Amino acid sequence: MTPSRDLHGWQLFLGGIRLPVLAHTPAALQELENRMDNLSARHLSHVILRDPLMALQVILYLQTHQGRLRNHDITTIGQALLMLGMGPFFRHFANQQTIDELLAGQTDALEQCHTVISRSRLAALYAHALAEQRHDTDSEEVMLAALLHDIAEILLWCFAPQQMTAVAGLLHTTPGLRSAEAQQQVFGFAITQLQHKLVTEWHLPQILQSLMNEAKPDNPRTGCTVLAVDLARHATYSWYDPGVTHDLEAIAGLLHTSGDEIWRLVRETTLQASQEWQLYDVRPLAARLVETG
Numbered sequence: 001m002t003p004s005r006d007l008h009g010w011q012l013f014l015g016g017i018r019l020p021v022l023a024h025t026p027a028a029l030q031e032l033e034n035r036m037d038n039l040s041a042r043h044l045s046h047v048i049l050r051d052p053l054m055a056l057q058v059i060l061y062l063q064t065h066q067g068r069l070r071n072h073d074i075t076t077i078g079q080a081l082l083m084l085g086m087g088p089f090f091r092h093f094a095n096q097q098t099i100d101e102l103l104a105g106q107t108d109a110l111e112q113c114h115t116v117i118s119r120s121r122l123a124a125l126y127a128h129a130l131a132e133q134r135h136d137t138d139s140e141e142v143m144l145a146a147l148l149h150d151i152a153e154i155l156l157w158c159f160a161p162q163q164m165t166a167v168a169g170l171l172h173t174t175p176g177l178r179s180a181e182a183q184q185q186v187f188g189f190a191i192t193q194l195q196h197k198l199v200t201e202w203h204l205p206q207i208l209q210s211l212m213n214e215a216k217p218d219n220p221r222t223g224c225t226v227l228a229v230d231l232a233r234h235a236t237y238s239w240y241d242p243g244v245t246h247d248l249e250a251i252a253g254l255l256h257t258s259g260d261e262i263w264r265l266v267r268e269t270t271l272q273a274s275q276e277w278q279l280y281d282v283r284p285l286a287a288r289l290v291e292t293g
Contacts, residue, residue: 007189007197014155014194015201022051022117023100024279033090041081044089048077050279052120052147052154053099056202058084059144061092063203073205076140102158109161111281112168116154118280119232120147122273126228129269133255136221145211145225148204152195156187163187223254231266235285 028047032039048054055077062074062083074080081089103110127146131139157164163186170182180190187194192214199209211225227250234243252262267289274284 005188007187007193010156010160010187010189010194011197011201014152014159015198017155017159018097019053019057019155020097020099020102020158021054021057022114022279023098025051025054026096026098029090029093029096036086036090039086041078041086044081044086045077049124049143049147050121050276052117052124052151054093054096055144055147056151057093058089059204059208060202063205073207075205075207076138076144078140099158103161106161109157109165112164113154113157113161114280115236115282116150116157118277118282119236120150120154121276121280122236122270122285123147123149123229123232125269125273126231126266127225129265130224130228130251130255131221133257133265134220134224136224141207142211142221142224142228145208146228148199148208149212149225149229150195152198153191155198156191156194160187220254223250227251227254235270239288 025047029044032044032047048058058077058080059074062080074083084092099113100110103113124143124147128139128143131142136142166186167179167182170185171177171179174182180192183190195212199212210219211222213222214226227247230243231247231251234241234247238244248259248262248266252259255262270284270286270289274286277284
């Protein structure tokens with residue numbers, strides 16, 4: 001099926017597809033299954049939270065199949081695994097399609113897709129660190145919201161690589177053009193519009209939808225999510241991007257702490273993320289920390 005160019009067509013198409021995962025995810029899950037006797041939900045959750053598409057699959061499965069068996073939303077991967085159980089998890093999520101298989105022969109699109117996924121993971125780590133700093137009641141909810149914040153962009157690189165390449169080309173050749181304007185020219189809508197449609201189509205838990213809602217940044221938990229996503233996006237361009245300075249100042253204000261303390265937290269989290277760079281085959285952002293002196 002080829003989706004129509006309008007927003008509704010993409011919503012229906014992406015809302016009903018089989019989601020792919022990163023190439024490393026099936027192997028990592030198989031390794032954990034082989035030692036299931038000594039496996040904890042924490043170890044399994046850690047692997048899942050490195051892959052936004054895998055994390056989304058788990059949440060969607062619980063939303064679809066366990067709705068009548070619980071009286072509250074499942075808003076973290078840890079909760080989902082406790083509800084589902086180890087054995088059923090491995091049985092259901094076997095034989096995953098990978099992004100590498102889906103984009104075979106499309107090297108540039110695969111690289112761009114990995115870049116967005118790596119950025120999403122970095123945003124999730126930032127969000128978790130910020131939530132912990134403000135003693136959030138459940139920092140993994142904030143982390144998961146940041147991880148899933150740009151899922152529509154990831155999916156379009158998977159299933160519309162030519163159009164996404166066209167968007168990237170417009171941005172490269174047209175200085176000053178905003179991303180949303182380039183997306184509008186190619187798709188007929190901004191990707192953020194598709195993101196909002198998809199989280200509704202999937203019936204994601206209301207808490208997660210609220211945490212991803214950029215229209216309500218006054219909520220401190222939502223602020224952690226949105227600022228973490230913004231910082232990861234701006235820093236990916238350059239640590240000297242004006243947006244980085246704005247983000248750091250906004251985070252310091254949100255957490256009521258000094259700019260130096262926030263910069264220390266950001267550096268530590270960026271270095272932590274760099275340990276996973278081989279999973280995404282993307283040059284770690286920490287490699288450019290030397291730019292800042």
